[in-house]
Amino acid sequence: ACPALYVVLANRGFFPKDELKTFRKLGSRLQGHVYTGVPGVEHNTGSLGQGLSVANGIALSARIQGMNFNTYCLLGDGEIQEGSVWESAMTSGHHKLDSVCAILDCNKVQENGPVKEIKNEEPILDKWQDFGWHVIEVDGHNLSEIINALDEFDTVKDRPTFIKANTVKGKGVSFMEGQAKWHGKAPDKEQLAAALKELGF
Ligand SMILES: Cc1ncc(C[n+]2csc(CCOP(=O)(O)OP(=O)(O)O)c2C)c(N)n1
Ligand SMILES: [Mg+2]
Structure with a gap:
């Protein structure tokens, strides 16, 4: 996910767009996990399972200080096997953090294979609902469904909102779709050309 974040930050002027070409090079601040040395990044990541605790902390701090903004937390379906995610899910529910949207x-895929074979998580929505969350399910490749869900989140009071976005890993590149083996692998020149062609570039 970090290349996507770097592109957004560069486009928002946090650092020069030219710097994007240094991605994952020795000496670059744009590494494979984001850290606070990157302008616009306020918390290190890389270790799965911490994001929701950070989101809760930000939201609670805003509440205490009387500040009014929302906090969004993006989770992976392999990531939610981490116990710390469920501690924080319980915390958001307990404190009725309606400014938090996960x-x-x-x-359906994590680093080493299909989620349901490594550790089945279904029924996911029931679990989050039981922890005190308002739950919504969308097609994660359908922008208007995502926007509607975010609008619904804005109207929900006294409970955090959980949006389950159903997606396909590697969407749009036929030989990558749904395959764990592409998790951290770079395509060779021919594969790159084929992938860009399929994506319409
Ligand atoms: C605590 C921790 N354990 C293991 C890893 C290694 N790791 C990086 S990504 C990943 C798989 C995550 O799967 P998922 O959450 O489904 O994300 P996806 O790659 O599908 O977006 C793992 C195990 C890590 N970064 N942190
Ligand atoms: Mg996954």
Whole structure:
């Protein structure tokens, strides 16, 4: 996910767009996991399972200080096997943190294979609902469904919102779709050309 974040930050002027070409090079601040050395990044990531605790902390701090903004947390479906995610899910529910929205990128695959074979998580929506969350399910490749879900989140009071976004890992590139083996692998020149062609570039 970090290349996508870097592109957004560069486009928002946090650092020069030219710097994007240094991605994952020795000496670059744009590494494979984001850290606070990157302008616009306020918390290190890389270790799965921490994001929702951070989101809760930000939301609670805003409440205490009387500040009015929303906090969004993107989770992976492999990531939610981490116990810390459920501690924080319980915390958001207990404190009725209605400014927190968690979005699950439910692509059915984690680093080493299919989620349901490694550790089945279904029924996911029932679990989050039981922890005190308002739950919504969308097609994560359908922008208007995502926007509607975010609008619904804005109207929900006294409970956090969980959006299960059903997605396909590697969407749009036929030989990558749904396959764990592409998790951290770079395509060779021919594969790159084929992938860009399929994506319409
Ligand atoms: C605590 C921790 N354990 C293991 C890893 C290694 N790791 C990086 S990504 C990943 C798989 C995550 O799967 P998922 O949450 O489904 O994300 P996806 O790749 O599908 O977007 C793992 C195990 C890590 N970064 N942190
Ligand atoms: Mg996944």
